[in-house]
Every structure is written in structure tokens, then in C-alpha cells.
Amino acid sequence: MKIKKMAIDWLDSRLGVSELLHQQLGGYKLPRNINTWYALGAVIMALFGLQFLTGILLLIYYVPDTEKAFASVTMIMNEVPFGWLFRYLHVVCSNLIIVALLLHMMSVMFMGSYKRPRELTWISGFTLLNMGLVFCLTGYLLPWSQLSFWATTVATDAAGAVPVVGEYLVSFLRGGPSVGAATLGRFFALHVLVLPLALMGLVGFHLFCVRRNGISQAPFGKHYRPVEPSDTFTHEEHHDGIPFYPNYTSKELGVIFFALAILVLITFYAPWLFIPLDALVPADPFVTPDHIKPEWYFLWAYQTLKIFPSEFLGLAVQGAAMTFLALLPFVDRGPERRPGKRPLFLTCYLLGILLFVGISLWGHYS
Amino acid sequence: MSQATGKGKERRTFLGVLLGGFSVALGAALGWPVFKFLAPRAGADEAQQVKIPRDQVAIGGAHFFNFQGRPAVILQPEAGNFVALSAVCTHLGCIVKWENDKGEFLCPCHGGQFSASGQVLGGPPPKPLDTYPVAVVDQDIMVG
Amino acid sequence: MNRLFLGWMILVLLLWCGPALAQDTVCVQCHGGLDGRLGAPVGQWEKSIHAANGISCHDCHGGDPSDFAMAMSPERGFIGVPGYEEVPAFCGRCHLGVREDYEKSAHGEALANGGPNCVICHGNHEVVKASIDLINEQDCTRCHDYERAAEVKGVIAETEAKLQSLDLSVASLHRVGIDVERLSGELFSTRNQFRRLFHTVNVEKLQQQRSAFDSDLAEIGAQVGEIENQLSQRKLIGGIIVVLLVLAGCVALLIRQTYHSEEEAGE
Numbered sequence: 075m076k077i078k079k080m081a082i083d084w085l086d087s088r089l090g091v092s093e094l095l096h097q098q099l100g101g102y103k104l105p106r107n108i109n110t111w112y113a114l115g116a117v118i119m120a121l122f123g124l125q126f127l128t129g130i131l132l133l134i135y136y137v138p139d140t141e142k143a144f145a146s147v148t149m150i151m152n153e154v155p156f157g158w159l160f161r162y163l164h165v166v167c168s169n170l171i172i173v174a175l176l177l178h179m180m181s182v183m184f185m186g187s188y189k190r191p192r193e194l195t196w197i198s199g200f201t202l203l204n205m206g207l208v209f210c211l212t213g214y215l216l217p218w219s220q221l222s223f224w225a226t227t228v229a230t231d232a233a234g235a236v237p238v239v240g241e242y243l244v245s246f247l248r249g250g251p252s253v254g255a256a257t258l259g260r261f262f263a264l265h266v267l268v269l270p271l272a273l274m275g276l277v278g279f280h281l282f283c284v285r286r287n288g289i290s291q292a293p294f295g296k297h298y299r300p301v302e303p304s305d306t307f308t309h310e311e312h313h314d315g316i317p318f319y320p321n322y323t324s325k326e327l328g329v330i331f332f333a334l335a336i337l338v339l340i341t342f343y344a345p346w347l348f349i350p351l352d353a354l355v356p357a358d359p360f361v362t363p364d365h366i367k368p369e370w371y372f373l374w375a376y377q378t379l380k381i382f383p384s385e386f387l388g389l390a391v392q393g394a395a396m397t398f399l400a401l402l403p404f405v406d407r408g409p410e411r412r413p414g415k416r417p418l419f420l421t422c423y424l425l426g427i428l429l430f431v432g433i434s435l436w437g438h439y440s
Numbered sequence: 441m442s443q444a445t446g447k448g449k450e451r452r453t454f455l456g457v458l459l460g461g462f463s464v465a466l467g468a469a470l471g472w473p474v475f476k477f478l479a480p481r482a483g484a485d486e487a488q489q490v491k492i493p494r495d496q497v498a499i500g501g502a503h504f505f506n507f508q509g510r511p512a513v514i515l516q517p518e519a520g521n522f523v524a525l526s527a528v529c530t531h532l533g534c535i536v537k538w539e540n541d542k543g544e545f546l547c548p549c550h551g552g553q554f555s556a557s558g559q560v561l562g563g564p565p566p567k568p569l570d571t572y573p574v575a576v577v578d579q580d581i582m583v584g
Numbered sequence: 585m586n587r588l589f590l591g592w593m594i595l596v597l598l599l600w601c602g603p604a605l606a607q608d609t610v611c612v613q614c615h616g617g618l619d620g621r622l623g624a625p626v627g628q629w630e631k632s633i634h635a636a637n638g639i640s641c642h643d644c645h646g647g648d649p650s651d652f653a654m655a656m657s658p659e660r661g662f663i664g665v666p667g668y669e670e671v672p673a674f675c676g677r678c679h680l681g682v683r684e685d686y687e688k689s690a691h692g693e694a695l696a697n698g699g700p701n702c703v704i705c706h707g708n709h710e711v712v713k714a715s716i717d718l719i720n721e722q723d724c725t726r727c728h729d730y731e732r733a734a735e736v737k738g739v740i741a742e743t744e745a746k747l748q749s750l751d752l753s754v755a756s757l758h759r760v761g762i763d764v765e766r767l768s769g770e771l772f773s774t775r776n777q778f779r780r781l782f783h784t785v786n787v788e789k790l791q792q793q794r795s796a797f798d799s800d801l802a803e804i805g806a807q808v809g810e811i812e813n814q815l816s817q818r819k820l821i822g823g824i825i826v827v828l829l830v831l832a833g834c835v836a837l838l839i840r841q842t843y844h845s846e847e848e849a850g851e
Contacts, residue, residue: 342821
């Protein structure tokens with residue numbers, strides 16, 4: 075105890091750490107009516123942390139070579155002690171991250187937290203969601219299974235619907251006319267280096283925005299007081315709020331443990347949920363498997379491409395929908411955040427979710 | 441009020457210790473697989489015995505090979521007489537070179553010299569090269 | 585077991601594992617549109633195990649599947665329909681071992697005198713995966729008493745059942761990511777050896793050699809069992825970890841509750 079105090083005093087007299095800690099932890103006040111949904115950001119960070127760990131471990135034995143990749147994954151699964159565990163954790167966790175990202179986005183939308191002055195927080199968050207999807211797409215190719223190969227072929231092929239440069243875009247994404255060694259090389263580099271670095275940077279920016287603006291109140295209950303919009307920068311203070319640490323971090327920790335429980339449960343009991351049969355067959359560029367379907371989080375995109383008469387139209391609709399979501403704070407500019415007083419928004423919100431689920435199911439069963 | 445807070449504190453300390461215990465158990469449950477995953481495994485290249493075709497080792501020459509995961513060398517000083525040695529210099533772990541004209545080993549790093557039987561002839565090496573048992577079986581030499 | 589045979593069978597198995605699909609050949613295009621005797625084989629073949637494994641018309645009947653004009657030219661190796669007694673040789677081009685044992689059997693020896701050829705029991709174009717149900721009173725009594733056939737069936741039933749259940753076990757191991765290449769190769773080879781032996785329809789011979797197959801299968805079964813044990817152990821440990829995580833989550837929320845009650849009290 076004495077040593078700990080001495081160490082803190084030593085650091086404190088030089089860097090003022092206790093002031094800094096107080097500012098960021100105990101003195102960092104959160105609104106009193108903060109709820110469980112606010113813990114999703116911490117859950118996503120914890121899950122990404124786990125992805126970094128399992129990813130680095132897999133990287134030790136994985137060989138990014140079209141001739142050897144599948145065999146190296148088979149070796150990880152069967153010969154390396156606990157290789158199966160880290161591989162399944164990595165696969166299942168990637169899916170849980172997408173679930174958590176979607177829930178995080180939907181709760182922020184429902185509570186109108188994206189509104190002014192938090193537009194940048196929203197845009198960086200939405201970019202992070204897309205980055206998560208690109209993580210999944212690039213990681214999917216690495217085991218070089220039939221599923222990897224054909225999912226990537228189909229996904230990159232969709233870019234061909236872009237007018238004029240479509241064909242070139244497809245071969246640029248693939249590094250050649252069709253998916254092959256060049257594709258594996260660039261997807262590998264993206265997945266293990268470029269995306270993690272970009273993710274860390276963007277998460278940093280996202281957190282900076284969150285901290286700088288202060289946590290928004292949940293727009294529910296008798297304590298909710300709308301904040302007057304201001305033309306100058308203001309940090310949303312909660313003088314009578316609860317300390318971030320330890321009051322709310324204990325909650326975040328609890329929610330993280332429950333998320334990990336779900337992760338471990340699926341990892342040990344139903345990892346095949348995320349490993350279709352085609353993922354167990356090495357890639358064969360000359361045989362397309364029957365009924366190839368993308369992962370659940372891409373089903374909406376897959377089905378949209380099929381619904382519209384031309385691929386270009388489908389792609390354009392997808393692009394429009396994504397752009398609309400990205401720019402939501404600039405479209406929906408009213409200051410009102412209480413869902414009950416935003417009937418138009420609420421209708422669109424629910425219809426949007428139904429549409430997403432409906433199209434995904436349609437894609438799954440078609 | 442203050443009494444209730446006291447009770448609350450006690451309760452919190454108890455819960456904190458409990459949570460710490462769970463966290464340690466869970467940390468161990470993650471740490472052990474990580475350790476096993478990274479720990480070196482006895483691989484196929486570390487067979488206890490290595491077979492070398494006899495004709496690969498010239499009389500008076502040296503043949504380098506891998507023995508139990510480490511570089512080794514086999515010599516045939518005179519017809520039918522084989523010597524297997526570790527090729528790792530006992531000084532700082534460089535691989536010794538066979539000097540055919542002198543019939544000696546020279547370590548290129550710091551000039552350690554070893555005889556054909558692994559004895560130190562000069563330079564910094566503190567002890568001779570390890571020797572390995574050798575047996576001749578038909579046209580093959582079994583080391584180990 | 586014969587090593588060479590094993591290797592060969594693994595090769596065949598590997599070829600089978602790929603989801604091979606027979607292409608739309610000119611044979612199928614033309615005969616698919618014909619009525620009756622000339623068109624029926626297409627529909628029958630589509631449901632067959634041959635179709636499922638990518639074995640198409642020309643693989644048995646020869647000819648050129650890419651050239652309408654020359655498709656049925658003997659110059660391009662077209663064979664057409666084999667005569668009744670030519671059938672074992674026709675099928676035996678691929679099913680070598682079975683042909684050998686069949687020819688030495690009572691069935692094979694009686695071929696010239698109207699004994700059964702392959703298609704009598706297996707059918708031709710609609711051939712499906714062989715099973716022990718092919719031996720049944722209705723079919724066997726078309727030619728002779730069922731008594732001896734029932735005896736043969738009795739001898740192989742147990743081994744066949746073991747083969748079936750091991751097949752399922754190996755498939756479910758494969759499903760959860762276990763590398764079963766070697767196991768399923770051994771199983772495939774054992775099954776083929778056993779099936780070819782069965783084609784001798786010789787009760788004494790079957791009884792003599794059955795134990796060798798049974799011990800082979802028992803060995804494969806032991807390996808499967810060991811892997812299954814490992815898997816259930818994993819699940820047990822995973823279950824414990826889930827419980828620990830849930831408990832830890834509950835404790836963290838209880839800690840949160842202590843702060844929450846303080847917040848309420850302070851209000």
C-alpha cells in the first residue's frame with residue numbers, strides 16, 4: 075500500500091496523474107438516467123480487444139498463401155493446442171461485434187443522440203460499423219475455403235455494376251481479373267494491418283468526440299431536460315450526475331461479462347452457426363458450390379441486388395441508403411430527442427428495421 | 441444513514457473480492473490456452489534418430505544436417521569410421537565451418553577452433569562440441 | 585489392408601468430396617427432350633448417385649459429350665447399350681473389385697445361364713447408394729428362395745450397421761471442424777473391401793472374413809470415440825466458463841446496485 079502511494083505520489087508530482095485520473099474517472103460525470111444501452115460501446119471495445127488477441131495468435135500459424143492457407147487453418151483447428159478455441163472465438167466474436175455495432179447504432183438512433191452537436195460522433199461511429207463489415211469481408215477470404223473464395227468472388231463482382239469504371243474497379247479490388255493469390259495478398263494486408271490501425275485511430279477519434287461533448291442524457295423519464303442548442307462549443311455538464319468510475323464502469327463490466335458469456339456459449343456449443351459446410355472444403359476456382367449465400371449481415375445487400383432489374387440500380391439504392399444513414403444528423407435537424415414526440419422518425423425507424431430484417435430473411439430463404 | 445453506508449461498504453468489499461476471484465479464474469482460463477498455443481511442440485523435424493545415406497559423407501569430408509532441431513555435422517575421418525557432432529559453437533552459438541584442408545572446425549564468429557573430434561584447439565570456446573552416438577546400418581548411418 | 589488399394593480409394597474419395605456436378609452435355613440436351621425409352625434415362629439418372637457425384641452419360645456410354653454431330657460415333661468411343669452378359673464388364677470398368685468378386689460368385693458364374701447381372705439388383709440409370717435393403721424377400725425371390733439370401737443378410741447386417749453409424753459419426757465430426765480425411769479414407773476403404781467381399785454371396789467366406797472387418801471398424805470406432813470424448817470434455821469446460829462469466833456479470837451488476845442505492849439515497 076505504502077509503495078503504491080509512493081509510486082502515485084512520484085508520478086503525481088511530475089505529471090499530475092491523480093488530477094488526470096480524477097478528471098477522466100471519478101470526476102467525469104454521467105447523466106443520472108443513463109441506461110444499459112450506453113454500455114454497448116464498452117462491449118464493442120472489449121470484443122475488438124479480444125479479436126486483436128485471437129487474431130495475433132492465429133497470425134502465428136496462419137500462412138497467407140493460396141496453396142497453404144486452407145491447410146494451415148486445418149492445422150490450427152486440429153494440431154495446435156487450443157487452436158480450435160482461438161479460431162472459433164475469432165469467428166464467433168466477429169459476428170457478435172456486428173450484432174453489438176448494429177444494436178449500438180440502433181439505440182443511438184432511437185434516443186436521437188446523433189443530433190447536434192454530436193454529428194461527428196455519429197459519422198465516425200457509422201464509419202466504424204462499415205469498417206467492421208470490411209473486417210469481416212476481408213477476414214472471410216483468408217481460410218481459402220470454397221465459401222471464402224466464392225463469397226469474395228460474388229462480393230467483389232458487385233462492384234462491376236458501377237458505371238464506366240466498374241470492370242476496372244472489380245479487377246482493382248481483386249488485384250487481377252479473378253480472385254486469386256493477388257486478392258489473398260491484399261485482403262490479408264488489409265485485414266491484419268491496415269484495418270486494425272485505421273480502427274484504432276478512428277475509435278480514438280470517436281471516443282474523443284464522446285468525451286469532448288459529454289454523455290448525452292437519455293431522453294426518457296422525469297429528469298430529462300432538453301439541452302438548448304448553442305452556436306458555441308459547450309460540454310454537456312452533469313453536475314449532479316453519477317461518476318463514470320466506479321459507478322458506471324461496474325455496470326459496463328457486468329454487461330461485458332454477459333456478452334462474453336454469450337460468446338463462449340456459442341464458441342463451445344454452436345460454432346457451426348457461423349461455419350457453413352462450404353467453409354470446410356478447400357477453394358476450387360473451377361467449381362461453384364450450389365446455393366452460395368453471404369453471411370447474415372450481408373444478406374440485405376445480396377437480396378437488394380437481386381430485387382432490382384439491374385445490378386446498377388440495386389447498387390445505387392444500397393449506396394443511397396448508406397449515404398442517408400451516414401448523413402442522418404444533417405437530414406434530421408430538429409432538436410427534439412424524445413421518441414414519443416418524433417412520430418415520423420419513429421415510424422421510419424421501425425419500418426427501417428422491419429425492412430432490414432424482412433429483406434435479410436427474404437435473402438436467406440430465397 | 442452512516443451505518444447503512446458502512447454496511448454498504450462492507451457488502452461492496454465482499455462483492456469486489458468475489459469479482460476479483462472470478463476474474464483471476466477467468467484470466468487463468470484464458471491464459472492457459474494462450475500459453476499452450478504458444479509453447480513449442482515436439483515437431484516431426486525433431487525425430488530422436490536421423491538416418492543419413494552413407495554415400496553423402498565423403499571420407500575426410502563433412503555433412504551438415506539437422507538433429508533434434510539443432511544443426512549437427514557428421515564426419516568420416518577414415519573409411520567406415522563416423523563421428524557426429526553438434527555444429528553449434530560452444531562460445532556464442534554460431535555454426536562452425538569445416539576446413540577441409542586443415543581437417544579442423546573454425547567458428548566464423550570469433551575464431552574458435554575445434555578438432556575433428558570436437559575438442560577445443562584454440563579461441564574462446566569454453567568446452568568441446570557435443571558428440572552424438574553413431575551406428576552404421578547397411579548403407580545408412582543412424583545418428584542418435 | 586492393401587496399402588495401394590487404400591491410397592487409390594482415398595483418391596477416389598477426394599474426388600468425390602468436391603461438390604462435383606455433371607455438366608449439361610449434348611447427351612442430356614438431346615435425350616432430355618425425347619419421349620419414352622430414349623428420354624427416360626435422363627430423368628432417372630438425374631436422381632442417381634452417379635449424377636450426384638458428377639458421373640455423366642459419356643462416362644459409361646462413351647462418345648463425345650460436346651459435339652452434337654459426333655456424340656454417338658464409335659470413332660469417339662461411343663459404346664451404347666451393353667448386352668445382358670456384357671453388363672458386369674461395363675460397370676466393372678469403374679467398380680473393379682466388386683466385379684472381380686461377383687464373377688467368382690454363384691451369381692456371376694450363372695450369368696451365361698440367365699444369372700443376375702449388376703442391374704438386376706441395383707437398377708441401371710436410377711442407381712442409388714447401395715444399402716443392405718437391396719437384399720429383400722421381394723427382389724431375391726424373383727429368382728430363388730429367400731432362405732440363403734436371408735442368411736447372407738444376417739451375416740453382414742451387423743457390420744453394415746456399424747459402417748452406417750461410423751459414417752454418420754465421421755460426418756458429424758467433420759461438421760464441427762475436425763480433420764477427418766484419414767479417418768474417412770480408412771472407413772471408405774473398409775466399406776469397399778467389405779462390399780466387394782459381399783458380392784461373393786458366399787456365407788462361409790463372409791463368416792470367415794467378417795471378424796477382420798469388425799476389428800478394423802472397431803479400431804476406427806475407437807478413434808472416433810476418442811475424438812468425441814475430447815469434444816464433450818471441451819463442452820464441459822466451456823459450460824463451466826459460461827457459468828463463471830454469468831456469475832461475474834451478476835456480481836458486477838450487484839456492485840453497480842450498491843452505487844445505485846447510494847445515488848438514490850443522495851438524491
